[in-house]
Amino acid sequence: MNNISQQYKNLTGRKLSFIILLVTVLFGVALIALSQGASSLGVKDSFAALFQQTGLAHAIVWKLRLPRIVMAIIVGCGLGLAGTVFQAILRNPLASPYTLGIASGAGFGAVMVIVFGGGIYSEYLIAGNAFFFALLSSFLILGIARLKGFTTETMILAGIAIMFLFSSLSSFFQYMGTMEQVHEIVFWFFGSLSKVGWKEISIAAVMILLPCPVLLKWSWDFNLLSAGDESAKALGVNVEKVRMLGIVLASLITAGAICFTGVIGFIGLVSPHITRMIIGGDHRFLLPASALVGAVLVLTADTLGRTLWAPQVIPIGIVTSFIGVPFFLYLLMKKRREYW
Amino acid sequence: MRKYGIKICALILLSSLLILAGGLVARATAGESIRIQDATGRFVEVRLPVKKLVVLTSDALEVIRALKAEDLVVGINTGIAKEPLFWPGLKDKPAVGSWRGPNYELIVELNPDIVIGYARHPGQDMEKKLVPLGITVIRLDFYKMRSMVKEIEILGRILGKEQEARQLICWYQEKLNLVERESMPLRNRPDVYVESYSKYHTAGPGSGGHEMCVLAGGHNIASNFSIPYPEITPEWVLAKNPQVIIKATAFGNCYAMIDPDPLKSVRDKIMACPAWDNIRAVRDGKVYVLSSDIWTGPRAIIGISYMAKWFHPEVFNFLDPEKLHREYLEKFQGIKYQGVYVYP
Incomplete structure (x- = not known):
């Protein structure tokens, strides 16, 4: 008995230390990102500028570099979280904001405002419309799944169909658009963290952080869901409610993560997998750790994207896949046994 | 072998006849x-x-x-x-x-x-x-x-329409030479940040915007880039500290526009970019918005004239881009001059 509880403590300790490691890595990458940039500001001056109140260095660090870093972290967290939640409630390793069509919905909403806003649009309108269409796609999926009975396979299938629907609609805008709108949409699909300021960050942060307490509270329910709907129900989980509300909350997070930055693919799918391969499927740890993995990935990708080929920026949406896919495949090959 | 030889000869003869006949028919019709x-x-x-x-x-x-x-x-x-x-x-x-x-x-x-x-x-x-x-x-x-x-x-x-084409070319060349003659020898070219339609995307070599900037006597801060429309960081622009910012915008239908407010709001947005109040162009108010109508395309010469005046007001004080535009629309397009194309 003593032995088992000792083992459990050890395991928990391992998970906790992984989270602490992630926080440290994230902090380290953030410091590197903070010291890198196009201006001649040195590493030392960059850090010194953190504590200044005025001046050019202050402006560069506080108005240009920090917003980018903070947004990268928030977006990464959001995508990692949303992916984990979708995979948990649908009990399917293929679930992610993109494969469910929810990111495509949010993207369509944002593109719609960008195209029809005539250049004069507010950040709130983009965020609101992105969330509206993210919700619309999630309700479509839920509706279809309800009609056919709640199998997770139908939901994924419906999600993929909806992803195609919204991608086509966005492409249709692009096809119909003037040359300028085409530019705008094309770049939107590459993703970019350049355009965010503190205002966008605060909107995105609210959309991503607000659902977190509820999701963390549901960690046990998510854990039980992995045993199957019947078992979870038998153990007192309100499966329908967790699934419905879970999708709504994850949609809100997804919309927050992508409405200002454009398409940053892959993170939502792989962060949960990477984390699960390392610390296992206990959602009390998986949720925060997966969010942190997402943050590390996005921040690293963005920092590489803007320094490797400086001053030209390699769009973040491209870099995330460049670094995410090989890392993911490496982990997949290393883990011989079926881990899901 | 001989049989084949004959066949091949016949084939060649036949096909050359066909080609000849085809050519004749084509020429005839x-x-x-x-x-x-x-x-x-x-x-x-x-x-x-x-x-x-x-x-x-x-x-x-x-x-x-x-x-x-x-x-x-x-x-x-x-x-x-x-x-x-x-x-x-x-x-x-x-x-x-x-x-x-x-x-x-x-x-x-x-x-x-x-x-x-x-x-x-x-x-x-x-x-x-x-x-x-x-x-x-x-x-x-x-x-x-x-x-x-x-x-x-x-x-x-x-x-x-060879004659009409010559007229248009003459007009176009004349106006272009007018700018080029003055701008090409200029040594003190202002540093210019050219922003294309999308925010934080500049116009590097290979883009029409870059060509226009150079012809107008500016020095494009992105002139050593390797792709035409790269994304850049706002920090890079700040570090380059350009003296002039040119923003190309595309509302469409500028011809029907009376109120310059949409163009003004584009300018305000550029001026309000975080930390850009430290850039010379923003501090001196040298941020100019140019509509797609006169940005690349047949009317690029009008855009170039505006830019030349913005870059070197004392050198190009003889230029009147609005008059140029009026002349072009009335003489070549047969419509009256109206609309808002630049701000300020």
Whole structure:
């Protein structure tokens, strides 16, 4: 008995230390990102500028570099979280904001405002419309799944169909658009963290952080869901409610993560997998750790994207896949046994 | 072996006869035909006279109107009807779809002699669909400064409007020389950040915006870039500290615009970019918004004149871009001057 509880403590300790490691890595990458940039500001001056109140260095660090870093972290967290939640409630390793069509919905909403806003649009309108269409796609999926009975396979299938629907609609805008709108949409699909300021960050942060307490509270329910709907129900989980509300909350997070930055693919799918391969499927740890993995990935990708080929920026949406896919495949090959 | 030899000989004889006959027939029915090299660099045989045109690009349409060949146009792109004031004589012509993806069936139905599109849009499928039906596809851009004169000349030959083409070229060359003569020797070129339609995307070498900036006597801070429309970081712009910022914008329908507020709000947004209040251009108020109408395309010379004045007000005080624009619209386009194209 003593032995088992000792083992459990050890395991928990391992998970906790992984989270602490992630926080440290994230902090380290953030410091590197903070010291890198196009201006001649040195590493030392960059850090010194953190504590200044005025001046050019202050402006560069506080108005240009920090917003980018903070947004990268928030977006990464959001995508990692949303992916984990979708995979948990649908009990399917293929679930992610993109494969469910929810990111495509949010993207369509944002593109719609960008195209029809005539250049004069507010950040709130983009965020609101992105969330509206993210919700619309999630309700479509839920509706279809309800009609056919709640199998997770139908939901994924419906999600993929909806992803195609919204991608086509966005492409249709692009096809119909003037040359300028085409530019705008094309770049939107590459993703970019350049355009965010503190205002966008605060909107995105609210959309991503607000659902977190509820999701963390549901960690046990998510854990039980992995045993199957019947078992979870038998153990007192309100499966329908967790699934419905879970999708709504994850949609809100997804919309927050992508409405200002454009398409940053892959993170939502792989962060949960990477984390699960390392610390296992206990959602009390998986949720925060997966969010942190997402943050590390996005921040690293963005920092590489803007320094490797400086001053030209390699769009973040491209870099995330460049670094995410090989890392993911490496982990997949290393883990011989079926881990899901 | 001998049997084969005879067969091959007969085959060669037969085919050469066929080719000869084909050539005779073609010559008999085609009348005169010319060979031109279009924007893709390939040679295209055009049978004259050209009587019916489908024009997919508004740039080409503008040049066609300048060559007084408006009445040859039988089909246009869908966007033209959205600017009825600018295209009074053309807005009601049948539309055949968008400039990048027209409806080939509609084009075939109109049975034009030639279809004019951009070098890269629509794709090669246009040739595959239309050429077998006897419709000639010609690709002309009219948005690159370097090839503008050559393309106007080609269009003049195709449409039998050589004289009108010469007039337009003369006017265009004269105005361009006026700027170039002064701007090329200039040593103290201001550092310019050119922002294309999308935020934080600049115009590097290979883009029309870069060409215009250099011709107007500016030094593009992105002149050593390797791609035409790269994303950049706002910090890079801050570090380069440009003296002038040029923002290209595309509201469409600037011809019908009376109130400059939309252009002003674009400028305000640029000026309010985080930390950019430290940039010389923003501090000195040298942030200029230029509409797509006079940004690359047949009217780029007007945009260049505005830019030249902004870059070197004392050198180019003899230039009057608005007058230039009025002259162009009234003389070549047959419409009165109106609209808002720059701010401030």
